[in-house]
Amino acid sequence: MLELINRLLGRENHSSKTVAKERLRLVLVHDRAGVSPELLQTLKIELIQVISNYMEIDEHALEVSLDSSENQVALVASIPVKNMKRSVQTETA
C-alpha cells in the first residue's frame, strides 16, 4: 500500500528504474574496462586460496566486481567470513 502511495506520488527511490540504472552502470564499468569474465574468475579462485589461509570463508557467496566513481575504477570484493582461524597456516609449514 505504501508502495502504491509512493508510486502515485511519483517517488522513485527503490523503483525498478533506479535498479536498472545502477545495474547498467556496473555492467558498463566491466564492459568498458575490457575485463574478461575469465580474468575475474581466475582472480576469485586465487583470492579464495589466499584468504583461506587466514580465515574460513563462504566461497559460494563471494562477490568480486569493479565499480567506478569519478574517474577511478575500484575492485570491490565482498567475502563473507564464517570463522577466523586461530593460527596462520602457511603453505611451507
Add this chain to the structure above:
Amino acid sequence: MGEVIVITSGKGGVGKTTTTANLGAGLASLGNKVCLIDADIGLRNLDVVMGLENRIVYDLVDVTSGNCTFRKALIKDKRFENLFLLPAAQTKDKTAVNPDQMRVLTEEIKNEFDYVIVDCPAGIEQGFRNAIAGANQAIVVTTPEVSAVRDADRIIGLLEKEDLREPKLVVNRMRYQMVKHGDMMSIDDIIDILAVDLLGVVPEDEQVVVSTNRGDMVVMDNTSKSGQAYRNIVRRIKGEDVPMMNLDDESGFFKKLRQIIGLK
C-alpha cells in the same frame, strides 16, 4: 555529394528498420533525394516495412557481385519519386558482401543522392562491418532497457574505433507513464550513461504497428506522436534546432495532487 548515414544498434529488434524507413520518407518529403540500403542480408525487411516487397527484381548482392548496376537494382518508392530502396538479398548470407565492396558501392551511390541511409543488421559481426563501411555518420537506436543500452554502449565504442565519431542517439519505444512511475529509465538517465548527443525520442506507439502493417511509414501520419517525433528527427538531421517534444500526457489529477502536497 551526399551523406551516408548508418542506422545501427547492436541489439536486435529495437527499431533500426522502422527508423530507416521513417527517416528516409521524412527526408524525401522535404525534397531530398534519398537512397535506402537494406544491409541485413538473409533477413530482408526494409522492403516489407515500406510496402515495396513486390517490386524487387535485383538485390544488393547482384550489385556487389557485378550482376547488374546499382541503378538497375534500385526500387522506386510508391509515395515519393525521390525515394529509392536497394533491397538486401534474401537467399545469401552476410559473407556474400564484404566491407570493401560496400565502401565502393556507397561511394558511387552518394554521388547521385543527398542522403544514403544504411539499415544495419543486429550484432557486431560482418553484417555490422559491412553496414558501417562506407558511412560518414552513425545513428544508434536503443530502447530504455538495460540490455539495449548496454549494447548501444558497445556499438558506440566500435563505431569510434572505425572513426565514426560522435554518433547520435535515438531512443525508441519510450513509455512516459512508466518513466513517471519510476519503472523505466528516463532520457536523462540514458544520456548520462552513454554520453552521446541525443537526436530524438520516439514514443511507444501502436500507430507504428498499424502503419507498418499497411506498408506505410508513420512519419507521414500527421496525427500520431511517433510520426511527429520522426519529423522532428528529420529536421534535426537537416540542421534545424528543434526542441524535444513534450510527451508528458499526464492526466491532470495526480499532477494537481502532487502540487497540492508540495511534491514537485
